[in-house]
Amino acid sequence: MSNRIIEEMNKIDIPRELSDRSKLGVLQAKSEMKMKMFKRRGFLFAASLLVGIGTYAVTNDLNLRDSQPEQTLFASPDGSITIPEIKLPEENSKANMIGLIVYNNKIYTQTDTEIIAKHANSLIGDKLGMTKGTIDEWSSHDEYTVEFASTVGITDVYSVKGYDQDFRIMTYEEKDGKVYAEIFESLNNITIENGEDLFGKLKIINNVNLAQIRYYSDFYNSTANYQNIADLNLIHSFFETLNETKPILQEDLPLTRHDYYNDERFRELIVYLNDGTKVRITLFEGGYVHYGYMPIYFKMEDLEIFNQVWVQLPLTD
Template structure:
């Protein structure tokens, strides 16, 4: 791993999705500080700060990768969709920052030759300890805006400071690990996932890793503007039968590359075309999916959109537009 992480970074337009997630973190941090003006939150603020270092590395998913599975589209763009191989998500190529220019970064951990990044599955601190598996090591707070290439090529290098890292019970550690720490009686926990360096042929290749089928105990959704402004206003999904069908159908969705789908969606970030669906699992984790009116579903910072059959999707979409 150490001698294989090498690449240069192109100029990238920061995706609005990541910008909005960063803004949510700011709002959450401010709210917590207002409620608790004590020294004990210094650790929490530092932890949130690791979450807020979020911009350019996300763009690494959208660089002009030179991969054999890519095909040239009529407009000259590169498409990672291949009818036989599915969509290939190349390994993250970490930047060689040689010009001293400040660069924002998403939270990440280097472990076992893989790059694990922040995810859209959350875990409540009170539930996290029960999911701790084997202790894998402790992160080094060695990466910041000015880090050079060699600093990325170190086991447990990270942008999150120093935290213990564990495998997660019930999940493949090649996919998910957990950063966990206890400070002054408080628990800090966050999942990190590796959704790169893999081929995706159908939804099961990604959604199957989340262990959702048969394990969802409740679900809720919220509108784009609420999510965009960090407002926790959710509406429940009460149709259990439809929810179970939807979750099962996720495994059969068809993957398309970000470059193929994103330009066709137009300005879809609004309440009429964009929802956030939260699925609460038996183990206490909460999976959040982006659901778009045209039938597309996206998870986390992966470079793939998934298209669901209209029959199932339209019923779920209708349910999410009643409030």
């Protein structure tokens, strides 16, 4: 793996689900600077392992999304945006990370797509290896170059049936009669020309069997207060339109991200796919769409189709 991987990380947006997935002891662990382990879907994760972005560490406080290092991305004249290779901070004492796996000279990280446990077995592809569980916030730089080094403990790693291995891999474990499966994605060192370059990889179109939407407050508080969207043709049209949209830089949003963190300007759209995956998409008022922690957004010019999805939840009082 290139030594560039151990240089300072370029601008990577904070995963929305980090708050939900890592609430147990995250802030306390960060302040104490020691490992506090907790079980997450059957794997041991370090509660203090968060993503280091530029000069600050991410906590589960979403407001910190507005504290961004100098913008390093730029849009090409044709409107495309190249997302650079993930680069890890040089100073380990300041470099905390989310779940990640090093495989085939690439870094795969946690994502906003989940596997529904009962469908996990049908998604297992070829076995790629076993994670070494060797990375924590005190790891040396050399440890990030080791194949299957990870922050997720020791577990088997597989390709995912139906998906490009360069984009998505999965971990899988059965323990005490329960299945624990996790998807990891590599969405860096790529060029995005339109929505299809990202959302096409997720294989959503004509593949949705359930769609739900919820407010920011429910998302932030991990409250399962979802509104089902009965019209799946609407969802199909939404993602068809999204595939045609152009990416924009975060700095091109009309408001700061913090300004969107309320029930009036934020919706989380969740789609359940026929293969057993569950995809979470963030919608910002005005036609802006975001997935995972990619440092780019998508602006839907067709506000009619966007607003038809948006109004599935009425404005709060």
